[in-house]
Amino acid sequence: MATPARTAHESVRLDRPAVEELATGLRGELIGPDDPAYDEHRRVWNGSIDRHPALIARCTGVEDVVAAVGFARTHGLLVAVRGGGHSFPGYSACDAGMVIDLSPMKRIRVDPATRTARVGAGVLLGELDRETQAHGLAVPAGIVTHTGIAGLTLGGGIGWIMRKYGLTIDNLLSVEMVTADGESVTASETRNADLFWGVRGGGGNFGIVTEFEFRLHPVGPQVYAGPVFWAMEHAPEVLRFYRDWVAGCPDELMTIVVQRRAPALPVVPAEVVGRHVIAVVACCTGPLDEAERVLRPLKEFGRPVLDLCAPKPYLVHQSMFDPSFRHGWWYYFRACDVAELGDDLIDTMAEYGSRIVSPITSVALWQMGGAVARADENRTAFNGRTAGFTFNINGNSTTSDGFDAEREWARAYWSALAPHHSGVYVNFLMDEGEERVRQAYGAAKYDRLKALKRRYDPHNLFRLNQNISPE
Structure with missing residues (x-):
């Protein structure tokens, strides 16, 4: 990894030993502006977005995510979380901050007997479909195969079989996630149920989901x-x-x-x-x-x-x-x-x-x-x-x-x-401001989401999203 003495923007400087320590501790890659792969990994699907992060942490597992979140929190860096990089307004990229890139986290485990699947946060829709369709099953999700399953799910998830089987979140059984304080938690109907309510539609406001557990349905082939x-x-x-x-x-x-x-x-x-x-x-x-x-x-x-x-x-x-x-x-x-x-x-x-x-x-x-x-x-x-x-x-x-x-x-x-x-x-939504986010949830749900935000991310570390401010 090419550790930068100076980041892509003059106003942000990082301590070289701290960056080197993070790079050494990651199982994945830490990429800076001097790295030959920097331009490849900073680009996102929407070509109108052209941003230059200070660091890109390409995470291969939960411990990498915990380390990246801790580094960003300690150094006061803006955090962008990338799954498939398909965010319409480009929230999966940032200037002068850290991109926590989940795209290497591709694990998919399908259990045809229970009709469930556990899916890593870097999986794309087409990758998930190929694995589930091998068993004549599917998760209701999306219409473009290079969409990331993470962002699509956290916002709700509309697609071709939703009228029969519901939204993607209606088929979400549990998540594993890393919160702003670096804690790895499980959320489901029976564990951290309030958090599970919030991630089913509330986006990435409450932490970084590293794994999803879905219910599958018979579809096709x-x-x-x-x-x-x-x-x-x-x-x-x-x-x-x-x-x-x-x-x-x-x-x-x-x-x-x-x-x-x-x-x-x-x-x-x-x-x-x-x-x-x-x-x-x-x-x-x-x-x-x-x-x-x-x-x-x-x-x-x-x-x-x-x-x-x-x-x-x-x-x-x-x-x-x-x-x-x-x-x-x-x-x-x-x-x-x-x-x-x-x-x-x-x-x-x-x-x-x-x-x-x-x-x-x-x-x-x-x-x-x-x-x-x-x-x-x-x-x-x-x-x-x-x-x-x-x-x-x-x-x-x-x-x-x-x-x-x-x-x-x-x-x-x-x-x-x-x-x-x-x-x-x-x-x-594009980057349209707080009132539009409030409209998306309605006043009652928006207030409940704000209360959750104050509990799980009181300092708004995860703010590069359709943000629900804790204030």
């Missing part, structure tokens, strides 16, 4: 899934059909409405590439013949320009969005929950969808309900169970060129939806 595309000019009638169709759909069906320009992928005909399209992307678990019956009205509606909804392996469907969210592209997001798809909202969607310029800008409208809505609202810190739909508006570009314009489009779209806002999913 084949599901009936994929997108059906129509030209954007037909968005009003597509959305009105969609609104009525999903109102009576079974829990086995989950859908996401997507607005974008058709991507240049091998499965997309050349004459469709670049056209403004609206798609309903579906995933229907259960028997394929029953899924085909459920999906038939969607596939037969109007005049689709492309239909890719068909039986396929669950693993294939889970990776379908990967080409649209590549590492290093520039991403900006605005998000909100809405109760329903009224005609005014549909007209707004049609208008702003037709204004998309960038080939990688998109809108994802997530269908909620089902098992998510039926779970006890007070059982977890997550606060969006009554939402009808969740918007994720992406203003994206492949480089800095055009990024400002895409960001302004996303803001304008979000503002136009303001009369319909009913909340927001915390994992979809």
Whole structure:
């Protein structure tokens, strides 16, 4: 490890012997700005984030995390915690502080007999899916395979099978975590139950989770899934059909409405590439013949320009969005929950969808309900169970060129939806301030989370997140 006499920022200086002592004590690596691997390990998924930490502690186990937390606390360093590095606003990186990098912690232990899995904090969604699908099982979690399971879970966890089996946190049985004072603790329904309530939706505010224990469910290996595309000019009638169709759909069906320009992928005909399209992307678990019956009205509606909804392996469907969210592209997001798809909202969607310029800008409208809505609202810190739909508006570009314009489009779209806002999913927030975090949890849960923060992290060591201040 190249131990820096001076860190990436002139205002932060670290004692060389202390840094060397930390490096010697870690089983993993300690990387500084002079290390050849520094640029590789400081970069995160969102290319618009370009930060230079003083140190990167690449942890291989709990003792490494304890040592890194102790060093950061002692030296007053800002702490960024990295699992998959997928944080929208870039909270998994920092300037002049320490990145506690959990990505080497990849252990996955699946017990098919009990339908449970113990999962290290550095595991990515696709890695977990591969291990669980070997047994015909899955954890409800996410839609992009290079998403870190840690951050996704701690914010709630929405994905393709949540309407059948609940959020990721609804299937979380326990966590192992390191608190701000360096203590390694277990949290579950029967041990540190208050902490377990908080980590199920409260993000990384209370410590660093090093291992998750999940309940698994039978899924696949084949599901009936994929997108059906129509030209954007037909968005009003597509959305009105969609609104009525999903109102009576079974829990086995989950859908996401997507607005974008058709991507240049091998499965997309050349004459469709670049056209403004609206798609309903579906995933229907259960028997394929029953899924085909459920999906038939969607596939037969109007005049689709492309239909890719068909039986396929669950693993294939889970990776379908990967080409649209590549590492290093520039991403900006605005998000909100809405109760329903009224005609005014549909007209707004049609208008702003037709204004998309960038080939990688998109809108994802997530269908909620089902098992998510039926779970006890007070059982977890997550606060969006009554939402009808969740918007994720992406203003994206492949480089800095055009990024400002895409960001302004996303803001304008979000503002136009303001009369319909009913909340927001915390994992979809950018760096938007305390009031938006309060909105994500609601006043009562926010106050309870603040009390937990005062107990477990009174000095706000873990503040580079959707922060719940102890003050």
